[in-house]
Amino acid sequence: MGPPHVQEVPAVTTTPQAVRRASPRTRRPATPTDPARSLLPATEPVRLLDPTGTPLPARTDYPQPPADVLRELYRRMVIGRRFDTQSTALTKQGRLAVYPSSRGQEACQVGAVLAVRDSDWVFPTYRESMALVARGIDPVEVLTLLRGDWHCGYDPAARHTAPQCTPLATQCVHAAGLAYGETHQGRDTVALAFIGDGATSEGDFHEGINFAAVFKAPVVFFVQNNRYAISVPLSRQTAAPSLAYKGVGYGVPSEQVDGNDPVAVLAVLTRAVAHARAGNGPFLVEAHTYRMEPHTNADDQTRYRDGAEVEAWRDRDPIARLETYLRDQGVIDDDAVAAIAEEAEAYAADLRVRMNAQPTVDPLSLFDHVYAEPTPQLVEQREQVRAELAAAEQEGNA
Ligand SMILES: Cc1ncc(C[n+]2csc(CCOP(=O)(O)OP(=O)(O)O)c2C)c(N)n1
Numbered sequence: 001m002g003p004p005h006v007q008e009v010p011a012v013t014t015t016p017q018a019v020r021r022a023s024p025r026t027r028r029p030a031t032p033t034d035p036a037r038s039l040l041p042a043t044e045p046v047r048l049l050d051p052t053g054t055p056l057p058a059r060t061d062y063p064q065p066p067a068d069v070l071r072e073l074y075r076r077m078v079i080g081r082r083f084d085t086q087s088t089a090l091t092k093q094g095r096l097a098v099y100p101s102s103r104g105q106e107a108c109q110v111g112a113v114l115a116v117r118d119s120d121w122v123f124p125t126y127r128e129s130m131a132l133v134a135r136g137i138d139p140v141e142v143l144t145l146l147r148g149d150w151h152c153g154y155d156p157a158a159r160h161t162a163p164q165c166t167p168l169a170t171q172c173v174h175a176a177g178l179a180y181g182e183t184h185q186g187r188d189t190v191a192l193a194f195i196g197d198g199a200t201s202e203g204d205f206h207e208g209i210n211f212a213a214v215f216k217a218p219v220v221f222f223v224q225n226n227r228y229a230i231s232v233p234l235s236r237q238t239a240a241p242s243l244a245y246k247g248v249g250y251g252v253p254s255e256q257v258d259g260n261d262p263v264a265v266l267a268v269l270t271r272a273v274a275h276a277r278a279g280n281g282p283f284l285v286e287a288h289t290y291r292m293e294p295h296t297n298a299d300d301q302t303r304y305r306d307g308a309e310v311e312a313w314r315d316r317d318p319i320a321r322l323e324t325y326l327r328d329q330g331v332i333d334d335d336a337v338a339a340i341a342e343e344a345e346a347y348a349a350d351l352r353v354r355m356n357a358q359p360t361v362d363p364l365s366l367f368d369h370v371y372a373e374p375t376p377q378l379v380e381q382r383e384q385v386r387a388e389l390a391a392a393e394q395e396g397n398a
């Protein structure tokens, strides 16, 4: 699935430098003309479709992406959800060690990926398996980490996609460094860093966004605010009016978007990417969304949230919203919807078959790449494991 061409829209013009030049040296209360205000997001998230799929009045700042791109967005969201359901099923069959579902977050996962080029870099977390398959990476390669076979199943350099990060927010620092380096090499690469609401409390988020802002590194920090960090609700995570407001403290412009409106997510991310690519430094986007499934297959969500809350979010389903809109616009019909559903089924069937094959993993590879030069302890432990494996094999042969 190679991404289609997404029309690039003009970047916003405010830069951290412009703000710095215009900022007064002494403290004074903010006024409507205060340049820092232009860094703040709109008080309401950007929304282009209402929850029923009816288009809202057109906006000049966030034009609707073209119909062929929206059709492709829909197709990848449907395939992404089928991939997600299949992956959870694979955990129950013992074929995957763990799977963090993105059900409900399809607009964010796929919309963000469609907003960047293949030559741009994506920095995913454990939550972004769906985004990775939407980027066209083989699903078996995507699931290699979660199967426990290897650190990463795809070639990060070839796919311009970093390995999925489990240590929270570490990808923000990686994204800032890579984007800074790319600019120095004379390339206009943008880095897209996915991050969760909870992870914005981590030091690495601060360090990554601050570095990117000071050195004008072209990074889009994309916060999927799905309202929980495992069992910790957003209300215990931050006292800020919205996570997007965190940008102003770093001199980074930001925006909020309805994360269950696929058209708005694509439009806002496209503009954020254009802003970064044009040399204006980083951009922060907060998408308001919801995780419909437990944190992972190993989590019991009934211990911290009410079933009624989850049910209420079913009415804001991003796939149904986009499908209604595209049907009303005559972009897709029953036949197209059926053909895409069939394609998603075939995709899941192929994944099932290939994940049933027993992987061949060398236990000694556990010790590779821990350090560039293995420590004496690692060498000793490796030898211990090697001897145990050899003894077990001899016993098996006896
Ligand atoms: C540095 C660090 N601390 C703690 C954890 C344990 N942990 C794993 S996921 C998670 C919650 C993260 O929530 P959020 O950032 O909102 O992302 P989401 O899982 O909701 O996508 C925590 C605390 C970790 N992986 N890394």
Ligand SMILES: [Mg+2]
Residues within 6 Å of the ligand: 196, 197, 198, 224, 225, 226, 227, 228, 229, 230
């Ligand atoms: Mg979260």
